[in-house]
Amino acid sequence: MTTSEKSGPIAPAETDYGTPRVAAADTARVTVDGREVEVPAGTSVLRAAAEAGIEIPKLCATDSLTAFGSCRLCLVEVEGAKGTPASCTTPCSDGMVVSTRTEQVQDLRRNVMELYLSDHPTDCDGCARGSCEMQKWARETGVAQVRYGLDGANHLHERTDESNPYFDYDPAACIVCSRCVRACSETQGTFALTVEGRGFDSRVSAGGTDFLHSECVSCGACVQACPTDALTERSVVQLGMPTRSVVTTCAYCGVGCSFKAEVQGSGADTRVVRMTPWKDGGANEGHSCVKGRFAYGYAGHEDRRLEPMVRASTDEEWRVVSWEEAIATVAEGFRRIQAEHGVGAVGGISSSRCTNEEVYVVQKMVRAAFGNNNVDTCARVCHSPTGYGLNHAFGTSAGTQDFRSVEQADVILLIGANPTDAHPVFGSRMKKRLRAGARIIVADPRRTDLVRSPHVEATHHLPVRPGTNVAFVNAMAHVIVSEGLLDEEFVRTRTEGADGYLEFIARPEHSPEATEDETGIPAGELRAAARLYAAGPNSAIYYGLGVTEHSQGSTMVMGMANLAMLTGNLGREGVGVNPLRGQNNVQGSCDMGSFPHELPGYRHVSRPEVRQVFESRWGVSIQPEPGLRIPNMFDAAIGGTFRGLYVQGEDIAQSDPNTQHVEAALRSMEMVVVQDLFLNETARFAHVFLPGTSFLEKDGTFTNAERRINRVRPVMPSRVGKDEWQVVCEVATAMGYPMSYASPAEIMDEIAATTPTFAGVSFARLDAEGSMQWPVTEAAPHGTPTMHVGKFVRGLGQLTPTVYVPTTERATRRFPLVLTTGRILSQYNVGAQTRRTPNSTWHPEDVLEIHPSDAELRGIRTGDVVELSSRVGATRLTALVSERMPAGVVYTTFHHPVTGANVVTTENSDWATNCPEYKVTAVQVTVATQASRARAGEAPEASATPVPAGAMARQRR
Amino acid sequence: MSTGEPPVVRLGHDLVRNFESLPREKAAEELATHIKKFWEPRMRHELLARIRRGDTDLHPLLVRAAEDLVDGDIDREEVREPSGG
Structure with missing residues (x-):
């Protein structure tokens, strides 16, 4: 039996306390309906009652939103006070005596409910939402009939807005409690919703248009906040309410949100009805984005391949085979290659979309069964410079803070990251802090949403030129x-290193005035930004791939560490140097020993005492020399010394730079094994396809960008008959190295036994604690939210002179523009998941953003098909003329294989880690000629009609 | 801009550009240590083979660093701390 034939535990019910938790040292002792309760001073009576186990009826209140006091249902009586105050807006005071169910209060509530019900659909049996609070409170308050009747003026015939692919808005059921409007503002920070009109005409509006065409980002916070069925998931409308739920972790970005997967059925018949963010999730605290909440449908998409397949050559059709035959084919293929070309002729790539346990067994298979260190992970192409730079400076290959820390930040320095698109839940958290008064400096060539959007305005936008970080x-x-x-x-x-560093950095060549021409940042603006960062008092750096994916990515990480150390912004809440990781388990895949020079826990393979830990446990000798990195594997393949590759859950043919080079490498190999959900681009070059499991089927852990180890619990059994870690173990065993575990919990036990930072981690402890942030050790048994308190992991922090070395990839007369690439809100990475969901409604194709002056010079209009060419290749995209871009820089995403943005990116890479320089490619952009369109088989007039700018702009979301 | 260099030469010259501001001996030491820590043996062997063949396109600093590679084992102090990346 696979471990995931059983599904995870039922999620406990969540209590809505009505108003947010108050953080206060002082307390108040109150009596509610005869029960005494002590709460932090400032807590609402509504919440105090809930904490005492007494539920007061409410409609406009929920504990994720500030009290509003509009529905008049939560009225109470307070001894010695006049009237019947709303308990949601009444703070507790010491000695207060509250009565929640007096006759007077009950009468008032009944009257209020009657008024609501007089303008609310009465077909409760036909209502999709099984948790409608209207029904519940109608029963609770004892409304037997509506004295006013239902024939008066009402909103019962207003049309449902079904424009959004994921949820409906039925205005007939809306009571205008404003919870959705406040969720959009307070939780998400988008301000897409408002209440238009006055009195009876008051209606919730998505800015005067429908939801799809509004500023709405489909995070679903409004749907979750709605107390009626006015805003309801389409899936609930279609399938009905779920019958059970399992708490698990999102499979998208590095925020690592916790979700309650709400399902119907059991076993193989399990059907996901909806995903709702888990309030106790340490990373997201009840919030979500359009990907995590809604874009899970890919797991059941018809493109998914559920059976193993083999073929002798890539010219042949795939042949469905048994697991036994597929695994034997892999083992025999790799062993034959090793016999003919040497032990080092094969290797493996682990995935940041897989669990820690799945990644751990891949690196173990490579080291113990393959007998070499040719293992790498997709972090190679995103955050490997983070590992190098932060290890060098602080002694730990990870961010310094937890996400909650941003609530204590006074100044945020955001470099090369666009969290409102790429890490939306943390982006919302950041915006919340900015609305509360923190200031932000945005260093990015583009004018991203955090430069200016509703209720957010950067104090400084530093439009740093790509390549000059x-x-x-x-x-x-x-x-x-x-x-x-x-x-x-x-x-x-x-x-340490202060003398040399301070002398280096004080040189006049580093002054803003001296670097202004190179960076494109006005000296005065940079000076002001530096003063603001230094003034803090709590200044925090957050950064993304706009830092790492450069030829000096590692140097830049060290440069940011220098900045934090110079100003003492480390070792407490509100400060630090914080990478925003791209994929859900980038941190974990690195922690698990996926790098070719390091065993789990970032320990170099040349250290005999470290090898000994694993050798004694695994019963093999481990090679003391580093293995090949991913780009080294490609080079070696073309050179003829590397012939076999096991690829777990990555699409290197689409995601890695210089596609022609990658494809040539893959074509050179004799055995390419792809373990994935889909026949992706890499599978075009594969000889064996091993079907993988979606996150809904996995049992294990993910580690997010704040080092938080979260449980991934199976919602349904594996749809392919095996768990991924089992398949890897069986390949190793077939190769002659017996490898097996009874469960993924046992794999984590081995990780904990061999890796000091995971010493206190087990599935049982994670289930008990909810989640833990490594290091989890005897000294920190519950984990470590903030690193380097009082002392760096390496002892003293290392200040390093960071010499600026301009990239060799420079704009030229032939390629006068610089291309930089990134991500968009609705799509994710190579799009394998999100393209197979309705998220493509917002972003059906990759577009090329270009500044108006660059566009005008080339005769390009929004909607034109343009040719994008670099020294290594060319592709075509639709243009979007945008003032978000600076002149001289163009931007696109790589979510769609048909575009192939990486056809134009080059082999340039970070000097230390070989992370590709995706952010700097010299390019030219021209209107696609009719000849080139004809070559592609298109009618010449196919792109003659420009797409309206508004429609194109919406695709950005 | 692409130099058309063989991969090990291109990667070696990337290292040269980042270390050449250091005093020559220090730069050579850092460069050799980096290659020992992160380069798979066949890459190191290829670089040494090019030097032995008298490849004239190699930067002198890379050639100087390669002398340290011949000495073999990595300095234990250099791998005492995690290196990441």
């Missing part, structure tokens, strides 16, 4: 040092 960060440090803004005590007591 190190010059920029050095200029920031130069200002701090030359103007005496550094934290001398911190530098003296917590760091």
Whole structure:
């Protein structure tokens, strides 16, 4: 029996306390209906009652939103006070005595409910939402009939808005409690919804248009907040209410949101009805984005392949085979290659979309069964410089804070990241902090939403030119040092290398004035930004792939670490250096020993005492030399010394740079094994396809960007008959190295036994604690939310002179523009998941954003098909003329294989880690000629009609 | 811009550009240590073979660093701390 033939535990019921938790040292003791309860001072009577186990009827209140006091249902009587105050807006005071069910209060509630019901559909049996609070409170307040009748003026015939692919808005059921409007504002921070009109005419509106065409980002917070069935998931309308739920972790970005998977049925007949964010999730605290909440349908998409397949050559058709035959084919193929070409002729790539346990067994298979260190992971192409740079500076390959820390930040320095698109739930959290008064400096060539959007305005936007990050960060440090803004005590007591670094950074060549022409950042603006960052008092750096995916990605990470150390912004809440990881388990896949030079826990393979830990447990000798990185594997394949590759859950043919080079490498191999949900682009070059499991079927853990280890619990059994870790074990066993585990919990036990930072981690402890942030050790048994408190992991922080070395990829007369790539809200990575969901409604194709002056010079209009060419290749996209771009820079995404954005990206990479320089490619953009359209088999007039700018702009979301 | 260099030469020259601001001996030491820590043996062997063949396109600093590679084992102190990446 596979472990996932049984599904995870039923999620406990969540209590809605009515108003948010109050953080206060002082307390108040109150009596509610005779029950005493002690709460933090400032807590509402509504919440205090809930904490005492007494539920007061409410409609406009919910504990994720600030009290509003509009529905008049939560009225109570307070001893010694006049009237019947709303309990949601009445704070507790010490000694207060509250009565929630007096006759007077019950009469008032009954009257209020009657008024609501007089303008609300009465077909409760036909209502999709089984949790409608109207029904519940009608019964609770004892409304037997509506004295006013239902024939008066009402809204019962208003048309349902079905424009959004994921949820409906039925205005007939809306009571205008404003919970959706406040969720959109307070929780999500988009301000797409409003209440239009006054009195009887008051209606919730998506800015005067329908939901699909509004500013709505489909995060679903409004749907979750709605107390009636006015806003309801389409899936609930179609399938009815779920019957059970399992708490698990999202499979998209590195925020790692916890969700309650709500389902019907059991076993193989399990059907997901909806995903609702888990209130106790440490990373998301009850919020979600359009991907995590709604875009799970790919797991059941018809494209998914559920059976193993083999073929002797890539010219042949796939042949469905048994698991036994597929695994034997893999084992025999790899062993034959090794016999003919040497032990080092094969290798494996682990996936950041797979669990820690699945990744761990892949690196173990490579090291123990393949007998080499040729294992790498997709972090190679995203955050490997983070590992290198932060290890060098602090001694740990991870971010320094938890997400909650941003609530204590006074100044946020955001570099090369676009969290409102790529890490939306954390982006909302950041916006909430900004609305509360924190200031933000955005260093990014593009004018992203955090530069300016509703209720957000960056204090400084530094439009750093792609490829010049190190010059920029050095200029920031130069200002701090030359103007005496550094934290001398911190530098003296917590760091080493200060003398050399301070002399280096004080040189005039690093001044903002000297670097202005190179970086494109006005010197005055940069000086002001540096002063603001230094002033803090709590300044936090958040960054993304706009830092790492450069030829000096690792240097830039060290440069940011320098900045934080210079100003003492480490070792407490509200500060730090924080990578926003791209995929859900990038952190975990790195932690698990996926790098070719390191065993789990970032320990170099050359260290005999580390090898000994694993050798004694695994019963094999481990090679003491580093293995090949992914780009090295490609080079070696073309060179003829690397012939076989096991690819777990990655689409290297689409995601890696210089597609022609990658494809040539894959074609050179004799055995390419793809373990995936779909026949992806890489599978075109594969000889064996091993069907994988979706996150809904997995049992294990993911580790998010804040080092939080979260449980991934199976919602349904594996649809392919095996768990992925089992398949890997069986391949290893077939190759002659017996490998087996009774369960993924046992794999985690082995990780904990061999990896010091995971020493205290087990499935049982995670189930008990909810989640834990590594290191989890004897000294920190519950985990470590904030790193480097009082002392760095490496002892003293390392200040390093960060010499700016311009990239060799420069704009030229032939390729005068610079292409930079990124991600969009509705799509994810290579799009394998999101393209197979209605998320493509918002982004059906990759578009090329171009500044108006660059567009005008080339005669390009929004909607035109343009040719994008670099020195290595060319592709075609639809143009979007956009003032978000600076002149000289163009931007696109790589979500769609048909576009093949990586056809134009080059082999340039970070000097230390070989992370590709995706963010800098010299390109030219021209209107596609009729000849080129004809070559592609298109009618010449196919793109003659420009797409309206508005429609194109919406595709960005 | 692409140099058309063989991969190990291109990667080696990327390292040269990032270390060449250091004093020559220090730069050579850092470069050799990096290659020992992160390059798979066949890449190191290819670089050494090119040097032995008298490949004239190699930067002198890379050639100087390669002398340290011949010495073999990595300095234990260099791998005491995690290196990431």
